């Protein structure tokens with residue numbers, strides 16, 4: 001599933017082989033040549049880089065077929081995805097160049113000492129005189145990386161670097177990947193607290209459940225910067241945004257839905273909580289042990305919380321029995337657990353958000369003939385429901401107003417803001433959620449988050465663009481200080 005790019009460096013012996021032979025061989029193996037670069041051209045031979053797009057299954061076949069061509073020498077094969085990772089994906093750049101001793105004495109000893117002492121005298125100044133106000137730590141222990149599981153902190157780094165890139169490109173937030181070689185809850189809390197002075201916020205990422213709940217709660221209690229477990233809240237916010245719009249398309253209301261959530265880990269717990277807050281009255285949470293039922297007894301504190309909720313159904317069962325008559329399936333579990341037979345048992349106008357990464361609970365090819373609305377977490381299909389629509393804008397807003405946390409009001413405001421980026425005339429089955437490249441996403445999420453932070457009294461600063469207009473924009477009073 002999904003197309004990938006491969007870059008192949010070839011030497012063609014003129015007179016023996018032509019570029020047409022190469023292109024037709026690639027095409028026969030199921031791929032397309034999408035770019036050609038001539039690296040060297042001589043009288044008897046030439047060297048070219050060809051970029052080939054195809055499903056991952058076709059790679060080896062293509063290379064073997066090219067090697068068999070007379071007059072073609074395959075010099076090198078590079079997977080473009082790996083090439084994009086060479087040397088990592090982010091770097092740190094200074095904000096000015098040190099050109100002479102005068103500059104040096106300002107940014108370094110002795111000038112810097114005066115600035116240090118100013119912060120020592122007034123710790124709030126760290127926000128204006130260091131990178132803190134714009135910097136977020138993306139912290140993982142590598143235990144729940146995408147749906148790949150506990151692959152360790154080093155292997156988790158490419159995902160964390162990817163999040164850091166997106167923070168910067170989409171919201172101009174400087175984010176730094178921190179991959180911790182410990183799974184111990186107390187140690188993680190201690191380390192994050194210890195590194196927190198230079199960060200304006202902490203984005204926890206891919207830390208497995210249930211430790212993630214305790215880590216987030218304790219850090220938020222003990223620190224006055226926002227702590228946001230992306231897999232919980234970023235995911236829940238984007239799911240609610242997608243659902244708000246999907247319901248507009250199919251004409252159902254939140255209150256009349258029966259919703260199955262499969263995978264009650266970090267993402268699943270938070271999605272369930274937010275669905276209840278959004279008005280869902282019939283909820284069926286399912287994990288590997290089967291349906292989590294109202295009135296049940298569970299060791300997992302969050303499952304017990306769910307079992308105590310009036311909206312959670314009491315009928316035991318498994319995914320295959322529980323999906324019967326469901327209006328919505330939300331998967332945050334693992335690849336391939338939803339079958340076509342399951343989907344066919346759903347109510348009219350089924351909505352399926354199959355969000356396990358990188359492979360969803362059911363492939364679009366299998367599901368699409370039987371569902372009204374389908375979404376995945378992936379970038380290569382329509383309706384990408386991924387927390388990447390949330391974390392850049394939510395942190396942009398939280399940093400700009402120096403919110404001490406990210407509360408429920410801010411989260412709901414973010415969900416509504418994302419949903420509203422797609423206007424009603426634009427909405428359709430293939431377009432329930434805006435593209436991440438829609439610049440309005442970060443702008444609207446930021447604005448909604450700041451307004452919610454100010455109204456709920458947790459903003460420590462009013463951003464300049466909110467200073468004169470807050471009254472007209474919604475009757476918000478100036479309670480926070482300007483800094």
Ligand SMILES: NC(=O)c1ccc[n+]([C@@H]2O[C@H](COP(=O)([O-])OP(=O)(O)OC[C@H]3O[C@@H](n4cnc5c(N)ncnc54)[C@H](O)[C@@H]3O)[C@@H](O)[C@H]2O)c1
Nearest residue numbers: 146147209263264265266267287288332356357377386387
């Ligand atoms: N699209 C997105 O934005 C997005 C965001 C967060 C997580 N995810 C994906 O959701 C999945 C879970 O992520 P998480 O952070 O919650 O991980 P997690 O490890 O905290 O939770 C996963 C849960 O799924 C359960 N599970 C595993 N197999 C199952 C099965 N066959 N049936 C029912 N439950 C099953 C596990 O027991 C666990 O409780 C991953 O694939 C991740 O990539 C997607």
Ligand SMILES: O=C(O)C[C@H](O)C(=O)O
Nearest residue numbers: 145146147231357386387
């Ligand atoms: O990283 C992603 O693509 C989304 C999410 O954070 C996940 O863990 O799957």
Ligand SMILES: [Mg+2]
Nearest residue numbers: 146205206231
């Ligand atoms: Mg994640």
